[in-house]
Amino acid sequence: MKNENKAAKKKLAPLTKKSFITYAMVLIAFAVMQILSSGGYISSMLTGLLVPLCVYSILAVSLNLTVGILGELSLGQAGFMCVGAYTSAVFSQLTSETITQPLIRFPLAIIIGGIFAAIFGILIGIPVLRLNGDYLAIVTLAFGEIIKNVFAAMYVGYDSKGVHISLKSLSNLNLENDGTLLLNGPQGISGTPNDSTFLIGAIMLMLTLIIAYNFINSRTGRAVMSIRDNVIAAQSVGLNITKYKLITFALTAFIAGTAGALYSHNFYTLQASKFDYNLSILILVFVVLGGIGNIRGSVIAAVVLVLLPEMLRGISSYRMLIYAVILIVMMIITSNEKSKAFIEANTQKFKALFKRGKTAEAKEAE
Amino acid sequence: MGFLNNLINGISLGSIYAVIALGYTLVYGIAKMLNFAHGDVIMVGGYVIFIAMTSFGLNSWISILLAVIACTLLGIVIEKVAYKPLRQATSLAVLITAIGVSYFLQNMALLIFGEKPVNFTSVVNVPSLKLFDGKIVISGETSTAIVISILIVVGLSLFINKTKSGRAMLAVSEDRGAAELMGVNINRTISLTFAIGSGLAAIAGALLCSAYPTLQNTTGAMPGIKAFVAAVFGGIGSIPGAMIGGILIGIIEILGRAYISPQLADAIVFAVLILVLIIKPTGILGKKINEKV
Numbered sequence: 001m002k003n004e005n006k007a008a009k010k011k012l013a014p015l016t017k018k019s020f021i022t023y024a025m026v027l028i029a030f031a032v033m034q035i036l037s038s039g040g041y042i043s044s045m046l047t048g049l050l051v052p053l054c055v056y057s058i059l060a061v062s063l064n065l066t067v068g069i070l071g072e073l074s075l076g077q078a079g080f081m082c083v084g085a086y087t088s089a090v091f092s093q094l095t096s097e098t099i100t101q102p103l104i105r106f107p108l109a110i111i112i113g114g115i116f117a118a119i120f121g122i123l124i125g126i127p128v129l130r131l132n133g134d135y136l137a138i139v140t141l142a143f144g145e146i147i148k149n150v151f152a153a154m155y156v157g158y159d160s161k162g163v164h165i166s167l168k169s170l171s172n173l174n175l176e177n178d179g180t181l182l183l184n185g186p187q188g189i190s191g192t193p194n195d196s197t198f199l200i201g202a203i204m205l206m207l208t209l210i211i212a213y214n215f216i217n218s219r220t221g222r223a224v225m226s227i228r229d230n231v232i233a234a235q236s237v238g239l240n241i242t243k244y245k246l247i248t249f250a251l252t253a254f255i256a257g258t259a260g261a262l263y264s265h266n267f268y269t270l271q272a273s274k275f276d277y278n279l280s281i282l283i284l285v286f287v288v289l290g291g292i293g294n295i296r297g298s299v300i301a302a303v304v305l306v307l308l309p310e311m312l313r314g315i316s317s318y319r320m321l322i323y324a325v326i327l328i329v330m331m332i333i334t335s336n337e338k339s340k341a342f343i344e345a346n347t348q349k350f351k352a353l354f355k356r357g358k359t360a361e362a363k364e365a366e
Numbered sequence: 367m368g369f370l371n372n373l374i375n376g377i378s379l380g381s382i383y384a385v386i387a388l389g390y391t392l393v394y395g396i397a398k399m400l401n402f403a404h405g406d407v408i409m410v411g412g413y414v415i416f417i418a419m420t421s422f423g424l425n426s427w428i429s430i431l432l433a434v435i436a437c438t439l440l441g442i443v444i445e446k447v448a449y450k451p452l453r454q455a456t457s458l459a460v461l462i463t464a465i466g467v468s469y470f471l472q473n474m475a476l477l478i479f480g481e482k483p484v485n486f487t488s489v490v491n492v493p494s495l496k497l498f499d500g501k502i503v504i505s506g507e508t509s510t511a512i513v514i515s516i517l518i519v520v521g522l523s524l525f526i527n528k529t530k531s532g533r534a535m536l537a538v539s540e541d542r543g544a545a546e547l548m549g550v551n552i553n554r555t556i557s558l559t560f561a562i563g564s565g566l567a568a569i570a571g572a573l574l575c576s577a578y579p580t581l582q583n584t585t586g587a588m589p590g591i592k593a594f595v596a597a598v599f600g601g602i603g604s605i606p607g608a609m610i611g612g613i614l615i616g617i618i619e620i621l622g623r624a625y626i627s628p629q630l631a632d633a634i635v636f637a638v639l640i641l642v643l644i645i646k647p648t649g650i651l652g653k654k655i656n657e658k659v
Contacts, residue, residue: 073461127640133457134400135598135643137465138591142636145588153629167629277587281469288462320473327466328448335455 019213022296023206029303030202037198049310051266054201055259056306058208060286060298062255067284068293069216070248071228073137075280076124076144077256080117082275084257085264086151088113089192090182092265096193106195110204110261117257118250120147125249129242144280151272156183188271189264196266204262205299208255212295215251224248278320285323288330370502372624373617378508380616381515382577385570386593387600387608388522389563395539395603396559399457402464403444405590406471407564411437411571412581413479416486426489433568441564442557450553468587475583483582486575507577514573518566519609526605531558539603588632592619595639601652610650 033050036042059077066074088109099105128139155166159179183189215221224244227234235241264270286305290297309319333339386408393401411433418429448467452460492506526532537545538555546552567586574589575581592615600611618638623631642649 067458071458073458075465127644131640131643134461135639137461138400138594139636139640142591142632142639146630146633146636149629149632167627281465284462284465292458317477321470321477324466324470324473327469328463331455331459331463331466332448332451335459336451337454339451 015213015217018296019209022209022213022299025296026202026206026209026299030198033198045310046307049306050198051196051201051262053303053306054198054205055263055266056283056286056302057205057299058259058262059256059283060290060302061205061208061212061295062252062259063283064287064290064293064295064298065212065215065248065252065255067287068295069221069224069228070245072133072245073284074140074249074252075137075277075284076140076142076147077252077283078275078277078279079140079144079147080121080253080256081260081263081279082147082151082272083120084113084117084260085270085275086183086189086260086272087116087257088261089189089264089270090156092193092195093182093189093191102193102195105193106200106265109195109265110258113261113264114254114257117260118254121250121253122246125246125253129245129249141277141280144275145277148272148275151183151275152186152188154183155181155185157181186271186273188269188273190269192264192268192270194265194268196262201262204258208258209295209299211251211255216295220244220247281327282323285326289326292334368624372620374502374504374508376617376620377613378505378511378577378616379620380596380613381511382570382573382612383589383593383596383616384515384609384612385518385566385573386589387597387612388518388605389566389570390594390597391600391602391604391608392522392535392559392563394597396535397445397449397556399449399460400464400594401449401560401563402461402590403467403471404563404567405586405588405593406468406475407437407440407444407567407586408571408574408590409475409581409583409586410440410471411568412486412575412585413475414568415489415572415575416484416581419487419489426491430489430569430572433571434565437568437571438561438565441560441567444564445557445560450556472583472587479583481582483580483585486579486581488576488579489572490576507573511573511577514569515609515612518569519605522562523605531555535559592632592635595635597649598639599642599649601649604649604651607649607651 033042037047037050059081063074063077066072066077091112092105092109095105095108099108124140124143128136128143131139150167153167155164155168157164157179164179216225223234223239224247226237227239227241227244231241260275282305286302287298289305290299290301305323333343386404389404389407390401393399393404414433414436415426415429418424418432419426424432444467448463449460452463488507490506490510492510494506495504495509496502497504526536534545534550534555535558537548537550538552542552545555571586575585593612596611596615597608598611599615600607600609615635615638619631619635622634626634646652
């Protein structure tokens with residue numbers, strides 16, 4: 001307990017510095033990639049990965065708020081992403097004729113995707129957040145799957161008579177001949193305008209980072225962290241546990257929803273089956289590899305883990321096996337008493353070595 | 367008669383859930399952790415039986431025995447490699463590790479057996495029962511599942527309450543520190559728990575794959591999670607509770623599928639979990655535990 005308090009104190013003061021380093025890293029990475037791609041130095045495969053990189057980084061940051069700051073494990077992040085992706089895509093299709101300027105339409109679509117995901121987050125969160133630990137993980141996993149299954153079973157269209165919704169089949173929809181089909185069951189949604197660009201993705205990632213860092217450093221964020229560290233102590237100083245949990249949950253759902261919007265506007269067609277359990281696990285792997293509670297680490301881990309399998313084609317069939325091993329090994333390394341002590345001793349040695357080297361260099365310069 | 371048939375199907379599915387839930391309830395009660403990989407051990411058991419029967423042409427009894435042995439060993443290995451180093455760690459770390467193990471088993475199976483589901487030949491050769499001039503049919507799989515689950519519950523209760531190792535398990539679940547002071551070997555007891563739980567998972571795998579004869583790498587995942595819901599419903603840590611919870615969840619799922627909506631059947635099961643945890647967090651037969659500061 002004492003160590004945790006110390007770590008928290010250490011973290012708080014240099015947090016602003018930390019956040020600025022992260023912003024700078026994202027900006028530099030963006031500038032480098034932009035220059036490289038406009039110069040034609042990178043392959044088309046890598047260019048195609050730029051928007052997904054932003055999507056995964058945003059998702060990793062959002063899940064890290066739940067796991068690292070709230071201290072609860074949510075396995076339904078893909079479900080919230082699914083809600084955001086679908087609602088924003090439907091919005092863009094409905095308004096593609098009225099709002100022709102994508103620079104106005106797309107931000108609106110992103111916000112709508114985020115808001116719908118947040119509404120789902122609150123609706124699911126009200127009953128679910130009374131649970132904790134293992135129960136919360138199971139129920140969020142279940143709801144993620146249910147959201148995916150319901151979207152995959154939905155047929156929605158509209159015509160002169162209004163909106164038609166069916167959960168059974170396309171013919172059950174009774175759509176007039178002049179009607180427009182929006183959701184086509186397992187085939188999903190198609191015809192989404194291709195609005196996502198690397199620039200917009202990078203801006204969204206920056207905004208997400210700014211929101212995340214400011215949230216952690218805010219009064220609410222500190223309250224949430226105190227709940228994570230000791231629920232009973234937090235309760236006894238009068239914090240409303242459910243309220244703070246719900247705020248965090250809604251915020252992470254909102255961010256996941258915006259990531260979903262970015263994702264859906266990157267493809268012409270989109271199926272709900274993409275937002276499955278594997279995606280939620282993938283995001284968890286980013287968070288665990290980057291360090292639980294470490295926002296910058298999540299972004300770096302997301303970038304590395306998305307790029308690595310693409311670069312090394314040979315390992316791509318073992319990809320998910322490697323993810324599983326990362327989860328197990330990272331947890332044993334960071335949570336086992338012996339390995340923790342071992343790492344601590346060695347990092348201190350390493351740091352001392354590094355410092356001595358630095359001072360020696362400085363002396364030589366003199 | 368439609369309702370009665372659904373009810374029987376529900377009880378059948380529920381008895382399979384009950385056998386799976388027993389594994390969860392044992393491990394949760396004694397090691398105080400959610401063994402996420404339990405459902406995937408079922409899948410491994412299913413594949414062992416499948417290979418023994420199709421590739422080696424063994425008969426169903428020997429195949430099931432092989433699966434039980436393989437899963438028992440697998441359970442012990444998983445506990446030693448992944449969970450034992452984390453005895454003192456936070457529950458979040460243990461949970462993430464367990465998810466990692468589950469994901470590992472799923473993807474190992476995917477690499478070995480491929481994505482395509484295989485057709486599982488039923489290991490049950492009990493004739494089906496026809497009642498009321500064939501209006502109600504109870505298949506051999508159904509009656510076997512019900513009988514076996516009852517046998518397992520009775521046997522396990524006897525083991526826990528009457529044998530020395532069983533009482534050691536009870537003691538560890540009650541108070542690990544005190545049990546250690548009284549000379550109970552904690553590590554051996556937890557290993558034994560995992561061994562029994564995983565052995566039961568193999569039997570559950572045989573029943574599940576016989577009743578729903580397709581087998582793929584994710585076969586165990588959803589039934590595993592629903593069985594956990596059943597264990598919580600019945601009162602986690604309680605053996606008769608797992609049986610009652612399993613059968614109720616099976617009935618709720620089948621009736622929900624038949625009368626409300628097939629897409630929402632899973633949602634209904636999880637809504638039950640939320641309701642139980644809000645109204646009576648200890649489940650039907652669970653004991654109340656006061657949270658200490």
